[in-house]
Amino acid sequence: MTTLSNDSRPEPVCGPVLANGFAAAVALWTAWFFTHLPWVGLPEAVSVPCLVAVWMGASSLLSLRVPPEARLKAGAGAGLVTALLGLAIVGSKLRPAQAVAGSPEAELVPQAWMISLAFLGAGAVVGVLASAMVLKAARREGPANWLGRLAIWVTVSVAPLIFVGGLVTSTNSGLAVPDWPNTFGTNMFLYPIGPRAPGGVFLEHSHRLFGTLAGTGLLVLAVWASLRGTTSALKGRFFVVFGVTLVGVVAMLGLRVSATEGSFAARWGSELALGLTLAGVGVATGVVVSRTQPGDRWTRVWSLVLLAVIVIQGYMGGMRVEAKNQVLAMVHGVAAQALLGGLAMLAAYLSTAYSTLPGVRGFERTRRARLLVTAAMHSLLLQLVLGAWYRHFPSPHVLWTHVVFSVMVSIAAMLAGFGAGGIRGEDAAHPAARRAAKLGVAVGVVVAVQFILGWIAFMARGDSESADPVRALLRTAHQANGALLIGLTAGLFVLVRGIHRAARVAGEAIPPQ
Numbered sequence: 001m002t003t004l005s006n007d008s009r010p011e012p013v014c015g016p017v018l019a020n021g022f023a024a025a026v027a028l029w030t031a032w033f034f035t036h037l038p039w040v041g042l043p044e045a046v047s048v049p050c051l052v053a054v055w056m057g058a059s060s061l062l063s064l065r066v067p068p069e070a071r072l073k074a075g076a077g078a079g080l081v082t083a084l085l086g087l088a089i090v091g092s093k094l095r096p097a098q099a100v101a102g103s104p105e106a107e108l109v110p111q112a113w114m115i116s117l118a119f120l121g122a123g124a125v126v127g128v129l130a131s132a133m134v135l136k137a138a139r140r141e142g143p144a145n146w147l148g149r150l151a152i153w154v155t156v157s158v159a160p161l162i163f164v165g166g167l168v169t170s171t172n173s174g175l176a177v178p179d180w181p182n183t184f185g186t187n188m189f190l191y192p193i194g195p196r197a198p199g200g201v202f203l204e205h206s207h208r209l210f211g212t213l214a215g216t217g218l219l220v221l222a223v224w225a226s227l228r229g230t231t232s233a234l235k236g237r238f239f240v241v242f243g244v245t246l247v248g249v250v251a252m253l254g255l256r257v258s259a260t261e262g263s264f265a266a267r268w269g270s271e272l273a274l275g276l277t278l279a280g281v282g283v284a285t286g287v288v289v290s291r292t293q294p295g296d297r298w299t300r301v302w303s304l305v306l307l308a309v310i311v312i313q314g315y316m317g318g319m320r321v322e323a324k325n326q327v328l329a330m331v332h333g334v335a336a337q338a339l340l341g342g343l344a345m346l347a348a349y350l351s352t353a354y355s356t357l358p359g360v361r362g363f364e365r366t367r368r369a370r371l372l373v374t375a376a377m378h379s380l381l382l383q384l385v386l387g388a389w390y391r392h393f394p395s396p397h398v399l400w401t402h403v404v405f406s407v408m409v410s411i412a413a414m415l416a417g418f419g420a421g422g423i424r425g426e427d428a429a430h431p432a433a434r435r436a437a438k439l440g441v442a443v444g445v446v447v448a449v450q451f452i453l454g455w456i457a458f459m460a461r462g463d464s465e466s467a468d469p470v471r472a473l474l475r476t477a478h479q480a481n482g483a484l485l486i487g488l489t490a491g492l493f494v495l496v497r498g499i500h501r502a503a504r505v506a507g508e509a510i511p512p513q
Contacts, residue, residue, distance in 0.1 A: 013066075013070050013073050013074045013077060015144065015146025015147070015150075016062075016065065016066045016070070016074040016077075016078065016144075016146060017074055017077035017078050017080075017081060018078075018081060018146070018150060018220060018224070019062075019146045019147075019149040019150040019153060020059070020062040020063065020065075020066070020074065020075075020078040021077065021078035021079070021080070021081025021082045021085070021127075022081065022082075022085070022150060022153050022154070022157070022217050022220070023058065023062055023149075023153040023156075024055060024058045024059050024062060024078060024079075024082040025081070025082045025085040025086060025213065026153060026156055026157045026160070026213070026217075027054055027055070027058040028051060028054060028055050028058070028082060028086060029085075029086075029089065029160070029209075029210065029213055030160050031050060031051050031054040032051060032089055033160065033164065033206055033210075035047035035050050035051065036193075036194050036202075037202070038196075038197060038198070038199050038202050039199060039469075052126070055082065055126055055130075056126060056129065056130045056133075057130075059075065059078065059079065059082070059126065059127055059130030059131070060130040060131070060133050060134050062078070063075055063078075063130060063131045063134050064134055064137060065144065065149070066131075068135060068136070068137075068138075071131040071132075071134070071135055072128055072131050072132065072135070074131070075127040075128050075130055075131025075132075076124045076127050076128045076131075077124075077127070078127050079123040079124045079125070079126045079127020079128065079130070080120060080123050080124045080127065081123075082123050082126075082127070083119055083120045083122065083123020083124070083126075084120065084123075085213060085216065086119065086123065087116060087119065087120075087189075088189050088209055088212055088213070089209065090115070090116065090119050091187075091189040091190045091191075092190070092191060092192050092193045092194055093109075093115065093192070094109055094112045094115065094116075094190055094192075095109070095186070095190050095191070095192045145350070145351070145352045145355075147221075147224055147225065147228065147350055148347065148350040148351050148352060150217070150220070150221055150224065151221055151343070151346050151347040151350045152347045152351075153217065154214065154217040154218050154221050154343060154347075155340065155343040155344050155346075155347045155487065157210075157213055157214045157217050158214050158336070158339060158340045158343060159340070159480070159483065159484070159487075160210050161207065161210040161211055161213075161214050161336065162336050162337060162340060162479070162480055162483045163476065163480045164203060164206050164207045164210055165207050165333065165336060166333075166475070166476035166479040166480055167203050167472065167473075167476050168203050168204055168207050169329070169333065169391055169392070169475075169476075169479075170391075170471070170472035170473075170475040170476045170479075171199070171200060171203060171469075171472045172200075173199070173200035173201075173203045173204050174204065174320070174321070174329060175204075175321060175324060176198070176200030176201045176203070176204040177201055177204045177205055177208075177321070178321065179321070179322075180317070180318035180319075180321045180322060181318055183205055183208075188205070188208060188209075189209075189212075191205060193205045193206065193209075207317075208317070211310075211313070211314055211317070214310065215310050215311070215314065218303075218306060218307050218310050218343070219307060221303055221346075222303040222304050222306070222307040223238075223242065225299050225300055225303040225350075226238060226300045226303065226304065228296065228299075229296060298349070299346070299349065299350065302342070302345070302346055302349075303346060305342075306339065306342050306343060306346065309335065309338075309339050309342065310339060312335070313332065313335055313336060313339065316328055316331065316332045316335070317332050320332055326392050326393065327392075329392055330388050330389060330391075330392040330393070333388045333391070333392070334384060334385055334388045336483075337384055337482070337483045337486050338381070338384075338486075340483050340486060340487045340490075341381075341486045341487055341489075341490035342490070343487075344486075344487040344488070344490040344491040344494075345490045345491065345493065345494045347491060348490075348491040348492075348493075348494035348495050349494050349498075351435070351495075352431065353431040353432040353434075353435040353495070354432060354494070354495060354498050356430070356431055356432065357430075357432050357498050357499065357501075357502040366423055366496070366499050366500035366503045366504075367500060368419055368422070369416075369419035369420050369422065369423055369436075369496045369499075369500070370496050370497055370500040371419075372412070372415045372416045372418075372419035372420075373416040373419065373420065373489070373492055373493050373496045373497075374493065375412050375415075375416070376409075376412040376413045376415070376416035376443075376489055377489050377490065377493045379405075379408060379409045379412045379413075380409060380412075380413070380482075380485065380486050380489055381486075382405070383402065383405055383406065383409045383482075384482065384486065386398060386401055386402040386405060387402055387479065387482065389402075390402055391475070391479070399458075403454075403458060406451060406454055409447070410447050410448075410450075410451045413443055413444070413447035413485065413489065414444055414447060414448075416440065416443060416489065416492065417440035417441060417442075417443040417444035417447075417492075418440065418444070419440070419496075420436045420437060420439060420440030420443075420492055420495075420496055421436075421437040421440045421441065423436060423437070423496075423499060432495055432498065432499055432502075433499065435495060436492060436495045436496055436499060439488055439491055439492040439495065440492060442488050443485065443488050443489055443492060446481060446484055446485045446488060447485055449481055450478070450481050450482055450485055453474070453477055453478040453481055454478055456474060456478075457471075457474045457475055457477075457478045460474055
């Protein structure tokens with residue numbers, strides 16, 4: 001392997017700014033959701049200090065990966081990125097409380113712009129203070145693979161999205177907000193959501209906000225992965241294509257929102273925007289792939305494919321609301337967990353452990369591990385479809401098929417975990433092998449928890465239409481833990497296949513005796 005020269009050039013701060021800023025935003029948004037649940041009823045005098053503490057704590061821990069000499073600068077930038085993403089939830093404070101009832105005529109508060117600018121400035125200050133708290137701490141060991149870390153955090157951002165979406169389904173709140181992309185006729189990002197809103201409205205609206213967060217992170221990840229190592233001319237083409245695409249999407253959505261009921265724009269605006277988006281992503285893919293190094297082509301194409309998937313997810317969710325179509329709701333739920341698996345695969349591929357595989361020799365028992373992990377991955381996808389089918393179209397036949405098949409899925413996942421931990425050879429201590437072994441243990445633990453949660457949810461299922469809070473939480477916990485299992489297995493799938501490929505290439509390179 002080629003080793004990097006040890007020079008005195010400082011590391012760019014763009015990587016930690018984007019990765020740490022987005023990671024802190026995920027922590028902040030998750031804390032906001034739980035502190036603003038209508039059933040919890042926390043006053044702002046309690047919830048706001050909790051949010052600041054979460055923001056400060058997450059930013060301090062994330063800063064430990066940054067070189068000490070760059071922590072303050074990177075912390076300020078990361079705090080600004082977190083604040084920019086946080087504007088989507090700060091916007092709920094920019095309209096009067098009476099707009100909760102659905103009065104789009106309510107104007108913004110007089111200090112709206114000042115509040116937004118002050119929040120951005122506060123974000124930079126929080127980032128600096130958090131970095132200053134660990135300024136003298138030693139940097140954690142490990143190379144600064146910021147693109148890989150961003151991929152991990154974008155993957156993590158889909159977890160609360162799936163959890164909140166599961167709560168929406170479990171509590172029958174999918175149509176609590178009757179319109180899209182607006183919320184009760186007002187801008188989605190300016191709707192005054194919070195403890196005062198009805199529970200169903202809070203869940204449905206929060207689900208949309210978390211979708212925006214994950215989509216923004218995936219957009220940044222796709223652009224970064226696509227432009228890494230490219231020429232200036234190619235970067236220019238890429239930004240032109242993406243700029244035209246984004247402007248077109250915004251224009252089409254604006255046309256649809258402002259159109260009169262029954263007009264062509266009102267009926268087909270979303271479909272036109274979707275087509276334009278996919279066309280732009282396709283053109284960008286062609287431009288990028290046309291001049292790429294073979295080793296990076298998979299990263300670029302896969303990140304753009306995932307970006308297209310999350311765009312489709314957003315429109316599918318909106319069409320499900322407007323058409324009140326239960327089939328779209330089921331496909332929307334399945335695609336969300338498939339997206340999580342796809343992101344986990346990309347994160348594993350971009351990880352430092354995976355990048356050290358080329359040229360490594362000595363792995364054994366990789367073929368068996370690859371077969372077991374592949375079987376577990378495919379069985380999990382089938383089980384996902386069965387579970388979603390029952391959640392949206394309750395049927396005893398589908399339920400019992402899901403229950404019986406869970407035994408096979410559990411055995412397959414356990415064997416996959418054992419297979420990943422059983423990779424042996426002179427490189428058993430290799431970072432990729434160690435990571436695969438840890439993921440194998442995690443898969444075994446999570447599938448055991450999933451099996452137990454499944455039986456608990458089965459025994460307490462009651463009326464399938466019931467929105468009882470305890471049953472809703474049990475169903476959602478089972479569904480969210482299943483998504484976690486898919487994500488872990490998908491990451492393990494990529495790592496084990498990479499190890500097997502490295503072992504096979506190394507075996508072919510050894511000359512016959």
